[in-house]
Amino acid sequence: MESTAHDSQYQRLKELIYDEDKIVTTTSLAKELEVPKSDAQYLLDAFVRDTNKTNSEDLYLTFLICGKLLNNKGVGIYLAEQNKLNDKRSLFDNISGEIVYSVQKGQHIDLNVIASTNSVSENGSGPPLISKNCIKRTVRSRKLPPVQATDTAKNAAICIKNSKDTSTGKSQNTLQQNGKDCSQSSQKQNKPKQGGIVSFFAKAASKPLQNSVTLTNENKTSLKQKIEVFAEHTAKDNNQENNENKQITTEKKMDIENQDKDTKVINDQSTSKKRKKDNKNKGPNKKRKRIQEVCDSDSSDIFDNDENEDIIEMSEDEPAPTPIPIPVAVPKNKRRKAVDKTYVDDEGFYVTTTEYIYETAPEDEEKDFSRQKPVDIIQSQKKTENTALETKPTGHKGKVAKKQTNVKQRTLMSFFKKN
């Protein structure tokens, strides 16, 4: 039985070397045949002896020589090729052991490849010697904090908070604004369900805007009561959001901008395409909200709606499958901002990457100024050559120049008089 097992293992070793062209080491053979290392070493030694008898030159061997080095240089463990074995033996004072390290078919021996085949695998046979501390720790996984909700319950919290503020002009305005928000949010949610309340709040929202300065105390209290009632309704309707609401009330005062930031945080988790879409949608949505509340009576700009419609149309078109977004086309009033994002990759490493998102630019004048700078330089150079005093104004030279030319070109006489 043992001899048959030995024969089969020997045969398998031959197949690995001659047929499969593998680099066979003691460890790889022990793993392949599922035998102890000592048996694998015995097989390999036997194979090498047999090949030496047959004088086959197809195989190339490496040997491991261990022992004490000459000149008291300590212990040496040398890996030597077959043809350099004698040279390496001469470096030792006393050789304690010499074993076959690897066998392979072929001419060229790459030691790095041999090293890679001989690595101690994690899920394999394991090393022969193990310390008692070589056990895995109990790893606790980290849970990310819950995503913040962006529903009307937040608005209700805002309304409740602001109603508790002091009765000053500022608080009036905040109430008005939050009344707007409440009404807006109420319109959003309550459209399918509570038609009567929607109409009630729609009127209430428009009133403080029309009479923003002349709110009396009675109106204030009534507004507060209405807002509180509204808050109660929204809290009852959205039972799931109440728990989140408690968390939210303990956070900082939520403004519209913070809500937008939250939506941006949620959007950042999605792909960049979606971010751009959402950012594009945010702008028009904001404008859309405001215009719906105000534009009927107060807006003087006729073309606001048209722009929003265009943007809405664009947003409608965007969900259609579009290929790669063109990075050159920067949307209006948007500024590219670099943001660091940290995440865990597949190998478990924390990776920090820099990603670019679009944010609303603070002022349009700065962009106009930055765009006009090279033009200004050229114009200033020309004007300094002419030693004109009109080079002093900086930002709006082009426009001023145009205006001046427009002014000057009215009459020729006015042009000459000024000189």
Next chain:
Amino acid sequence: MPQSSERLSLDYINLSQKWSEAVPNYNKQYFNIYIVRLKEMTKLLEHRIEKKWGKTYPVCKLHKLSEEKHAKCVVLGTIFKNQKLKPSILKQLAEGNQLVPQPIITHFTDKSDQLYIEDELQRYLLVSCLQCDSLVTGISCALLGTGDDKGRFVVEDYVFAGFREQVPRPLFEDSAYVVFISGLDLINSAKFAINLQLLIHWISGLVGDLSGIETSRITRVIITGNSVRNTPEPVKPSISLLSRLPDSNETFEAVKLLDKFLLQLGQTIDVDVMPGTHDPSNHILPQKPMHYCMFPEASVYKSVNQVSNPYYYSVGGIKILGTSGQPVDDITKFSEITDPLEGLEYCLKWNHIAPTAPDTLGCFPFYESDPFIIDDCPHVFFAGNQKEFSSRECIGEDGQKVTLISVPKFSETLQACILDLKSLHCHPITFQTS
């Protein structure tokens, strides 16, 4: 399936809390550390003074030398070595505008170097007796001599704090080994990957006992710094600080290789990893342990420990103290001491691991205590990242025996050190290929 056998394990205690738990506070000035150092050393020096000179000579403060006018007295203080070639930020600023490039100096000693003794209030120039070449700034000592009115102190004899008390080491019936490796420089590991693999094979027992050493009795592996790289990261010559950063990801790849290397070792033996000068840890001493997040695969194993630099621990009752080599390298730069073992021995005599800190060796501005003062004499004292292996035993004034080890850089010498805890003899082991 080949079966695994259990390796010898000894009791292990990490005694490096004062370095790994140090909270950095940069609000204090550096002079506080010298005051605290002198204060702590004064107790030891007074004991040494009594032992050497008895109570014959009075102990006098430096600022009272001119008032009391003793014929001979003993003064306590810290040595300051005034070196012309010592790097100075003021010199760098002054020379920054010069067109002629300054030569790069690696050894800062000169014949014009002078020694001063300082305490909290006064400073005196030292004359004769003391060998300037074998001393560095920051050594606390007691000097016997006379002071003159010209701000000089003529030294006739001196004494240092000396070796601390040593706990007798336990006796082992059979040999037990600890392996020291240093300077893996994995960023250039392509040149010696097979040698590292041989090391792992030998430690894990795949080679067997052919080397003459029972690998099952190897209890611990200490990696003494500079595992990622041996040389500083190349910096692009640029005015802008941002554009100086290198574009390549070599360091990240090297850290990943280190993780895999530690994983292979951690599966078979206890490993302690110390940070080095060029490892991803804080630069100034004491260096905190490298963060476990850099080793997601290896840190899963309890056998893999990230430790501080300096590192002090006890294994089987044998106390082993060592650094990644920065203090010894600094001593050799600012003195004529060339042998790292000699530098280690002087550190034990001066009773301080890093006397040149914070003058020329970066450290935190400690103000409550000096953590580099040696509290008790170790049995083994090592320094990593040295040019070559060397080891010998030194004996203290009271018979303390310490084995000194200079651990060579593996990337250059392909050598590791193996210490026999039974005899405290250390010898190198070379992993060579054709």
